Amino acid sequence: MRTDPPPLPSHPSAEDEVLAGLRRRLLREAVAALPGRCPQLVAALAEDPPPTYRELSHRLGMPRGSIGPTRARCLACLRALLRTERYA
Template structure:
């Protein structure tokens, strides 16, 4: 029966959410080169422009997209390995 009241996440849901956040933070920190800084910048709210990232990280604007793709691929691989050791 739906009461219309919002439900609070269970302790298990909160534990699993925190575990996922920790796994992602650890995987981002383990990325090579500038990837941790680039991923952190892209995750900001609101995200900085590519020009701002270029100035902040000292990388050409045109290399941000390809670097982002490589960093995310590496992050996916690390998270996949962590999830299915």
């Protein structure tokens, strides 16, 4: 019985890599442009694995109960910022 060889892994094109790098740079710039503690909070939440709210509370000096609402406001602000002409 003859079997076909497994497909070769596809590699992103140079154009795809450049565009991905541009998207990462624009996202970093947008996060840095956020107000207050948002840049630190958003960056921490993007860590792998993300820190617990207890760790965030200690690291950022904010009550655990305010992390969720602050996170929601920061992400809403980030979405709005990314919709602007500069980042679109």
